[in-house]
Amino acid sequence: MSAQPNQKKEYKRVSRDEVAKHNKPDDLWIIVDSYVYDLSDFIDVHPGGEAVLQQPDIAGQDATETFFGLHNVAILQRPGTQKMIVGQIEGEESEVRYPQAGELSQVPYAEPTWLLPKYKSPYYNESHRRLQREMRTLVDKYVTPEAQVREADGKRPDPKLVQMFGKLGLNAMRLGPGKHLHGRKLFADIKPEEFDYFHEMIITQELTRCGYRGFMDGFNGGMVIGLPPILNFGSDDLKKEIVEPVLAGEKFISLAITEAFAGSDVMGLKTYAKKTEDGEHYIVNGTKKWITNGHFADYFTTAVRTDEGFGVILIPRALGVETRQLHTSYSTSAGTAFVMFNNIKVPSRYLVGVDGMGIPIVLSNFNHERWVMCCGVSRGSRAVCEVLFKWMMQRKVFGKPLSNQAVVRQKLGFLFAQNEACQAYLENITYQMNNMDYKDQAKHLAGQIALMKAWMTRVSHEVADNGVQIMGGRGLTKTGLGAPIEMYNRTYKFDAILGGTEEIMADLGVRQAIRAFPKDARL
Numbered sequence: 001m002s003a004q005p006n007q008k009k010e011y012k013r014v015s016r017d018e019v020a021k022h023n024k025p026d027d028l029w030i031i032v033d034s035y036v037y038d039l040s041d042f043i044d045v046h047p048g049g050e051a052v053l054q055q056p057d058i059a060g061q062d063a064t065e066t067f068f069g070l071h072n073v074a075i076l077q078r079p080g081t082q083k084m085i086v087g088q089i090e091g092e093e094s095e096v097r098y099p100q101a102g103e104l105s106q107v108p109y110a111e112p113t114w115l116l117p118k119y120k121s122p123y124y125n126e127s128h129r130r131l132q133r134e135m136r137t138l139v140d141k142y143v144t145p146e147a148q149v150r151e152a153d154g155k156r157p158d159p160k161l162v163q164m165f166g167k168l169g170l171n172a173m174r175l176g177p178g179k180h181l182h183g184r185k186l187f188a189d190i191k192p193e194e195f196d197y198f199h200e201m202i203i204t205q206e207l208t209r210c211g212y213r214g215f216m217d218g219f220n221g222g223m224v225i226g227l228p229p230i231l232n233f234g235s236d237d238l239k240k241e242i243v244e245p246v247l248a249g250e251k252f253i254s255l256a257i258t259e260a261f262a263g264s265d266v267m268g269l270k271t272y273a274k275k276t277e278d279g280e281h282y283i284v285n286g287t288k289k290w291i292t293n294g295h296f297a298d299y300f301t302t303a304v305r306t307d308e309g310f311g312v313i314l315i316p317r318a319l320g321v322e323t324r325q326l327h328t329s330y331s332t333s334a335g336t337a338f339v340m341f342n343n344i345k346v347p348s349r350y351l352v353g354v355d356g357m358g359i360p361i362v363l364s365n366f367n368h369e370r371w372v373m374c375c376g377v378s379r380g381s382r383a384v385c386e387v388l389f390k391w392m393m394q395r396k397v398f399g400k401p402l403s404n405q406a407v408v409r410q411k412l413g414f415l416f417a418q419n420e421a422c423q424a425y426l427e428n429i430t431y432q433m434n435n436m437d438y439k440d441q442a443k444h445l446a447g448q449i450a451l452m453k454a455w456m457t458r459v460s461h462e463v464a465d466n467g468v469q470i471m472g473g474r475g476l477t478k479t480g481l482g483a484p485i486e487m488y489n490r491t492y493k494f495d496a497i498l499g500g501t502e503e504i505m506a507d508l509g510v511r512q513a514i515r516a517f518p519k520d521a522r523l
């Protein structure tokens, strides 16, 4: 993010009368937010065309209101735009806030309430607040710029950025609290023993706030879901071989469960691992589909059928695994792949846990995965609503600000309320996770987390749908002011499908409740 126009330089003061004299195509000045821009050399290449800049109410005039009805403030922060500034109007100062790396948004409902100065929360301490501040700066400075480029060109996130996260301890922190943090130096000086699920939530929410959904899944999403089975169930030798290179960002891992034959229906998967007679190897045959990061992963944490029932095997790409990139609704930056195992001979030491115990391993992973998705979904919806709110405040239609339209205010009101409710639900469940052991979480929280995910993805549906209605054609356009809405509409469905579909989630929540229903309860 660049500096705001007035931060570094004292500009020459000029009068509005002086600006008005520069109103010809080859000598064209305009005023935006008190700054005077010389557009004489830019008019030919202006993406909005030459004619609009020559209009009598624009050329040599104050175009602030028109500008913000059509452009994102970030355009004024580009170095190329700042070079066009030739002065500032005498006696006037900037009235626009130019976002700076690390800062909190001042727009109401743009931040969760625990970040507002006058609100109190029982859940967060100083270490959470410190982590949030440092994460925000890190993401604004390094992650968002990389995401913008990769989202567009579809290439995988730069491994160097993943390695930087590794050095900062952030890859390990993205896996949640646990033994894997012991003895590690963590980002923002968080002590390993104080690290809890709220810290993890903050990391996920700060990352997802930037809004580039395909990139974000590409940015080591495979590790977040693919490494925990190794950490929780892998042998010491397996951990020694895999964990550190993955956490350092030198190797990449993905979770390979879904198949063309079986999505949420894990029991329907067909990939088979047959043990060789000498017991030294498994021969794996089958395919996996929609594998996040699969296109560039070095390891695949793979759910397989075995003679014992189900198992989980870590399959290194080096053994001859083939992958084909899938083109989905979001950027290929996610590395989503179709994975083929053709007679892959995997040493038995790559078995994760006990043969036959594959389903409990897969299921135990799901709660955490779904909860991580909830952290992201709730923050993504909020970020989209910030865009919508800004738009409502700066757009004029039928001669009046959009904020004069009760129907638009009503739509936003419901979206704000749902975002607040999502965060409150998430914080409650996160607090329970901090205070229950892993086994109790599986028993008492699986249903709640499933319901939370189902409900949050319904909320994101509302946000996406109303977002386009509010932004109109811009919400369908990949560039410009509505780009975040267009992207959200293309990508919000991922969370309603991945990690268990919305319908399966809601059903799971109710099935768990039926199981716990007291036998003697009557209406």
Ligand code: HEM
Residues within 6 Å of the ligand: 030, 032, 037, 039, 046, 047, 048, 049, 052, 053, 058, 063, 066, 067, 070, 071, 075, 081, 479, 480, 481
């Ligand atoms: C500092 C001065 C200006 C700069 C640097 C600038 C730059 C740009 C850029 C980069 C875009 C492409 C937006 C995108 O797709 O992301 C654009 C579009 C546009 N600009 Fe400007 N512009 C300036 C002033 C103006 C003014 C004063 C007008 C007044 C009418 C104007 C009218 C438009 C229009 C109509 C579009 C197309 C918007 C759309 O596709 O929705 N621009 N401008």
